[in-house]
Amino acid sequence: MPWNPHTYNQFKDIRYQPFFDLAGLISPENLKNCVDVGCGTGEQTAILSGKFESAKFLGIDSSEEMLRESIRFEKTNLHFKLTTIEEFVQSVSKWDLIFSNAALQWCDNHAELFPKLMAKLNSGGQFAVQMPFQRENILNNILLETVSEKPFIDLLEGFIQNSPILRIDDYAKLLFDNGLKDLSISLKVYPIVARSETDLYDFISGSALIPYMERLDDEGQKLLAAAFMRRIQAYFGSFPSIYPFKRILLYGVCE
Numbered sequence: 001m002p003w004n005p006h007t008y009n010q011f012k013d014i015r016y017q018p019f020f021d022l023a024g025l026i027s028p029e030n031l032k033n034c035v036d037v038g039c040g041t042g043e044q045t046a047i048l049s050g051k052f053e054s055a056k057f058l059g060i061d062s063s064e065e066m067l068r069e070s071i072r073f074e075k076t077n078l079h080f081k082l083t084t085i086e087e088f089v090q091s092v093s094k095w096d097l098i099f100s101n102a103a104l105q106w107c108d109n110h111a112e113l114f115p116k117l118m119a120k121l122n123s124g125g126q127f128a129v130q131m132p133f134q135r136e137n138i139l140n141n142i143l144l145e146t147v148s149e150k151p152f153i154d155l156l157e158g159f160i161q162n163s164p165i166l167r168i169d170d171y172a173k174l175l176f177d178n179g180l181k182d183l184s185i186s187l188k189v190y191p192i193v194a195r196s197e198t199d200l201y202d203f204i205s206g207s208a209l210i211p212y213m214e215r216l217d218d219e220g221q222k223l224l225a226a227a228f229m230r231r232i233q234a235y236f237g238s239f240p241s242i243y244p245f246k247r248i249l250l251y252g253v254c255e
Contacts, residue, residue: 014192014203018247019044019101022130023051025184025251026097030124031055033096037088037117038062038103042070042080048099049078055096060088061103089116097126102207102247105131108164111174118178121254127180133187133246134163139204142231146224147212155220161211171250180252192243197233200243201225 031052036045039059049057056077061067062084070080085107098117107113118127134140140163147156166174172185194200205213209228213221236243 014190015102017190018130022101022128022249023048026126026128028052031096035060035095035098037085037098037100039080040066042073044101046073046078053077093120094122095120095125096122100129102130102132104129105134105163105165110164110166114174115178118180118254123254125254127252129250131165131248133248134165136246138235139200140208142235143204143208143228146228146231152224156212156215159215168248171248175250175252179255181255182253184251186249187246188249189244189246192245194239194241194243196239197229197236200232201229
């Protein structure tokens with residue numbers, strides 16, 4: 001099951017508010033060479049390039065499906081490239097802004113990854129990252145419980161997508177130890193009002209559910225969807241209900 005930009009964008013308003021909050025931390029000063037790491041469809045990168053018109057932007061992503069949507073956003077100061085985050089950190093490029101919105105949670109070992117990313121900043125370069133705080137988000141925990149039990153642990157051959165997200169304190173230390181100043185580090189709740197368990201299922205089906213679904217056949221996918229929705233309904237009890245979706249916003253400037 002590849003990334004589906006249409007499924008992902010069903011909740012565009014909910015997914016975009018953290019992006020705007022993160023973008024609001026960025027200073028236009030000395031902003032010339034910028035990269036959006038894990039740019040998805042490129043729509044948010046286009047918004048950034050419009051906000052900072054004097055800067056050049058590159059959006060990178062490893063999903064061909066997502067990047068097919070980016071072609072319509074290309075312009076003089078905005079281009080896109082198919083590449084992985086791992087390949088990006090190994091390149092020799094340097095940047096005035098490294099921006100990443102809801103992407104780095106898919107990468108392992110943040111204790112190693114983040115210093116490599118920050119090492120790619122020019123002096124005065126800005127680092128702006130937003131990620132869902134998966135370890136405290138209840139839908140992620142319900143999903144993890146579901147796939148950790150039979151029959152799914154067997155159907156998935158033991159596969160579990162453990163979250164690489166660290167503690168807030170760990171990210172603060174990483175940013176400080178790697179020479180970033182003017183730090184802004186926050187955990188923010190973005191409430192989602194769900195009309196039914198289907199709303200919450202649909203919200204996560206465009207992201208965290210994908211690695212499990214792509215390992216199952218049609219029957220297994222139907223079983224997992226039904227079991228997951230039953231657990232969502234059991235947890236929330238009645239609808240409409242509020243889901244406090246938590247996200248980490250990180251910002252700093254390279255000395």
